[in-house]
Each structure stands twice: as structure tokens, then as C-alpha cells.
Amino acid sequence: MSNFFLNIFNFFHHRKPLLYLLLAVIIGLLAFSASKISFVEDISSFLPNNADNKRINEAYQHIGAANKIVVRIACNVHNATDSTQYELSEVATRFAEILQESDSAEHIKEIMYEVDNEKIKQVTDFITQNLPYFLEEEDYRRIDSLLQPQAIEKQLKADKEILMSPMGGFVRNVILNDPLHFSQNALKNLEVFKLNNNANTDNGFIFNAKGECLVTITSKYPVSETANNKLLANEIYNAVNQTQTEFNNEIKIIPFGAALISITNAEQIKNDSIFAVSIALVLILALLFYFFRNVKSLFFIALSVAFGALFSLGAIVLFKDTVSIIAIGIASIIFGIAINYPLHFLAHFKHSSSALRNTYCDKDNPQNEIHNTQYALRNTIKEIVNPLLIGNITTVGAFLSLLFISSDAMRDLGLFSAFLLIGTILFVLFFLPHLLGKRSRKRQR
Numbered sequence: 001m002s003n004f005f006l007n008i009f010n011f012f013h014h015r016k017p018l019l020y021l022l023l024a025v026i027i028g029l030l031a032f033s034a035s036k037i038s039f040v041e042d043i044s045s046f047l048p049n050n051a052d053n054k055r056i057n058e059a060y061q062h063i064g065a066a067n068k069i070v071v072r073i074a075c076n077v078h079n080a081t082d083s084t085q086y087e088l089s090e091v092a093t094r095f096a097e098i099l100q101e102s103d104s105a106e107h108i109k110e111i112m113y114e115v116d117n118e119k120i121k122q123v124t125d126f127i128t129q130n131l132p133y134f135l136e137e138e139d140y141r142r143i144d145s146l147l148q149p150q151a152i153e154k155q156l157k158a159d160k161e162i163l164m165s166p167m168g169g170f171v172r173n174v175i176l177n178d179p180l181h182f183s184q185n186a187l188k189n190l191e192v193f194k195l196n197n198n199a200n201t202d203n204g205f206i207f208n209a210k211g212e213c214l215v216t217i218t219s220k221y222p223v224s225e226t227a228n229n230k231l232l233a234n235e236i237y238n239a240v241n242q243t244q245t246e247f248n249n250e251i252k253i254i255p256f257g258a259a260l261i262s263i264t265n266a267e268q269i270k271n272d273s274i275f276a277v278s279i280a281l282v283l284i285l286a287l288l289f290y291f292f293r294n295v296k297s298l299f300f301i302a303l304s305v306a307f308g309a310l311f312s313l314g315a316i317v318l319f320k321d322t323v324s325i326i327a328i329g330i331a332s333i334i335f336g337i338a339i340n341y342p343l344h345f346l347a348h349f350k351h352s353s354s355a356l357r358n359t360y361c362d363k364d365n366p367q368n369e370i371h372n373t374q375y376a377l378r379n380t381i382k383e384i385v386n387p388l389l390i391g392n393i394t395t396v397g398a399f400l401s402l403l404f405i406s407s408d409a410m411r412d413l414g415l416f417s418a419f420l421l422i423g424t425i426l427f428v429l430f431f432l433p434h435l436l437g438k439r440s441r442k443r444q445r
Contacts, residue, residue, distance in 0.1 A: 013434070019434055034313035038321055070256050071236070072212045072256070074213075096113045098242050110217075115204045115206065131178075146182065229260075240253045273332060277333060277335070300342055301346070308423035311424075312417075327416065331413050341392070341421075352379050353373065401414070
């Protein structure tokens with residue numbers, strides 16, 4: 001392998017323009033390929049996606065409550081009164097209007113801040129008109145008891161009392177269609193008459209047990225699409241700030257939902273990854289600067305790793321259209337491994353150059369210095385190729401083993417890490433020796 005790379009070095013040594021052209025073409029193709037990547041922020045992609053888990057995750061993504069965001073509207077004052085509830089209903093209406101106006105991209109599938117009695121009427125009419133489809137065995141036994149004369153008289157009296165109560169307007173249509181309440185169990189299963197113990201309605205608006213007005217927002221996207229849900233979340237928070245400002249900050253609006261939690265988790269992972277990688281890079285660069293004592297070596301190391309990252313992004317498109325940006329953020333720690341390749345090459349080259357300078361007495365001769373540099377480069381390639389390749393193959397193989405894990409994000413992590421290391425070592429062995437050029441003759445400790 002050392003002879004192979006030495007022959008390549010000798011070939012391009014006298015054809016530098018061809019080498020730079022080849023490098024420019026490769027960078028251009030990789031950049032074009034990397035631009036085709038679609039990044040996703042699905043934190044659930046770290047979960048196993050075998051047949052059972054995939055079915056469960058898909059069901060969770062599409063159930064009714066998963067993509068709903070509940071907004072609680074409350075007063076900042078402690079002595080809430082009936083007039084306060086009326087004011088909160090105004091706030092809910094205004095908040096919904098602002099949100100609907102700002103949702104030009106149509107991220108919202110549905111927003112509910114007031115109970116639609118017409119829809120409830122349509123549901124109850126459908127149940128009563130198609131009652132036989134909803135009856136069970138025990139319903140027939142109950143109907144037999146309801147058809148007794150005494151039971152009929154008792155039920156009609158109860159209907160009269162209900163119609164004369166404030167609730168009469170709400171259930172009037174149901175009683176007219178089903179005066180003996182044959183559909184009671186079917187409607188009860190739908191909880192038409194029974195609201196949650198923690199919620200009640202007032203003038204069509206929903207309030208919880210604490211007197212907070214509730215607004216429900218249904219996202220157009222499943223919970224996993226954190227990028228699109230983040231755009232919706234920004235619209236919601238902007239509407240929250242505008243509404244609170246219009247009402248002189250006398251009310252507080254608190255959104256909550258699985259989509260917002262997913263966004264927060266994804267952001268936290270990205271921020272933690274960036275923070276950890278930043279600290280690592282600062283420490284690594286400080287150590288490298290202390291060792292090399294020049295910025296040029298740091299530039300070559302950074303250039304090698306940057307080429308490896310571009311190579312990884314450009315090559316991964318050949319296998320996948322979408323890549324988890326969270327996995328790539330985590331894979332940034334692999335930069336610490338990739339740095340080893342240019343580091344070993346430069347350190348070995350530095351040692352070889354110093355040894356040659358100490359050998360020849362006429363080291364101040366520029367021609368001799370150029371000759372020594374070329375000899376040091378060839379000697380470095382010859383001695384370091386096999387250790388670098390063996391270390392690279394074993395490390396890349398370890399990361400490629402992540403492809404056998406039933407998790408999309410872990411596969412992205414394995415592919416990005418493996419291609420990053422491959423791209424870095426290719427740059428170090430093919431291009432870096434020609435970029436080093438003439439070394440400075442200044443003696444270094």
C-alpha cells in the first residue's frame with residue numbers, strides 16, 4: 001500500500017495544476033450532492049423500528065391527541081369572578097383570530113376554542129338514526145325493561161323535567177328522536193352528556209376546574225416532524241405575546257402539548273451536542289497549537305477534517321434521502337478521531353524534516369531544503385500509510401456495525417461517522433502531502 005500511495009504522490013508531484021483541478025472538481029461534486037440532503041429532527045428515530053415498534057410509533061404519530069396543543073388562558077389576578085370568565089372567553093377568541101391570521105403557511109389543521117353545538121347535534125342524530133348498529137346484547141335487555149308501562153311513564157316525566165331545565169335546549173333534539181332513551185348507552189360511550197370532571201362549558205367556551213379557558217390547536221403534522229412543528233410553535237408563541245400585550249399583560253397564556261415537548265427535546269440535544277463539541281474543539285486546538293507552535297499546521301488539520309465532513313454529507317446521499325440532524329450533531333464528536341489522521345501525518349513529517357536538517361550541514365541551502373522536504377514527505381507516506389489504514393479500517397468497521405441496529409438515527413450516526421473518517425484519510429494521503437509545500441527552516445523545540 002505504501003508503494004501505491006508513493007506512486008500517486010510522484011505522479012501528481014510534477015502535475016500540481018491537475019491535482020488542484022481534481023480537488024476543486026471533487027469538492028464541487030460533494031457540495032452539490034450534500035445540498036440534496038433533507039434534514040429531519042425526529043427524536044423518535046432513535047427508537048427501534050422493528051415491525052412491532054414501527055407499528056406502535058406510527059399509531060402514536062397519528063392518534064388524535066398526539067398532534068394536539070392545548071393552550072390554557074388564565075388571569076394574573078387571584079380573585080377570578082364570573083366576569084373574569086367572560087373576559088377569558090374574549091381573550092380566547094382574540095388569540096384564535098391572531099393565530100389564524102398569522103398561519104399563512106397553513107400549519108394548523110384545526111383550532112377549537114368554542115364548542116360547536118351543530119356538530120354535536122349531527123353526531124347525536126347520526127347515532128339515534130342508526131341505533132341498531134350501536135346496540136349490544138345488554139342494550140336489548142335494558143330496552144325490554146324500558147318498554148314496561150310504568151317505566152315509560154317514569155321516563156316521560158323525567159324527559160319533561162329535563163326539557164324544562166336549563167339543559168333542555170341542549171338535549172331537546174335527542175329527546176324528540178329518542179324519548180325512551182334507547183340510545184343512552186351508545187351516547188354515553190361517546191360522552192356526549194358527560195363532560196370530563198375537570199372541565200365544563202360556559203357560553204360555548206371550555207373551562208377547566210381552575211377556571212382557565214382552554215383552546216385546542218391540532219397540528220397538521222405528526223409529532224415526529226419537529227422542524228414543521230417548530231414553525232407552528234413560533235406562530236403560537238408570537239400570538240401569545242401579541243395577545244398578552246393587547247390585554248395589558250393581565251392574562252397569562254400557557255401552551256402545552258406533545259409536539260412542543262418533542263421540539264424542546266430536539267433543541268436540547270442539539271444545544272448540548274454543540275456545547276460539548278465546542279469545548280472539545282477548544283481544548284484540542286489549544287493542545288495542537290502548543291505542540292506545533294504555528295497556525296499553518298492547525299489550518300491543514302482543520303482543512304482535512306472539513307473535507308472529511310463534506311465527503312460524508314456528499315456520500316451519504318447515495319444511501320438515504322433524509323438524515324437525522326440530531327444524529328449528525330452527536331456524530332460531531334467523531335471529529336476528535338478524524339483529527340488523528342492529519343495529526344499523525346504532520347507530526348511524523350515534522351520529525352522527519354527535523355532529522356534531515358540535523359543531518360546535512362548545508363541546511364541553509366534553499367535547493368537542499370526543497371529536496372529534504374520532498375524526501376521527508378515520501379518517507380512520511382512510506383512509514384505512516386499502513387498504520388493509518390489499519391486504524392482507519394478498524395474504526396470505520398466499528399461505526400458501520402451501527403447499520404445493524406434497528407434505529408434510523410443510529411444508522412445515520414454510523415454512516416456519517418464512517419464516511420467522515422474515510423474522507424479525512426483520503427484527503428490526508430492524496431492531497432495533504434502536496435499542500436504542505438516548502439517548510440519553514442526556523443528551528444523548533
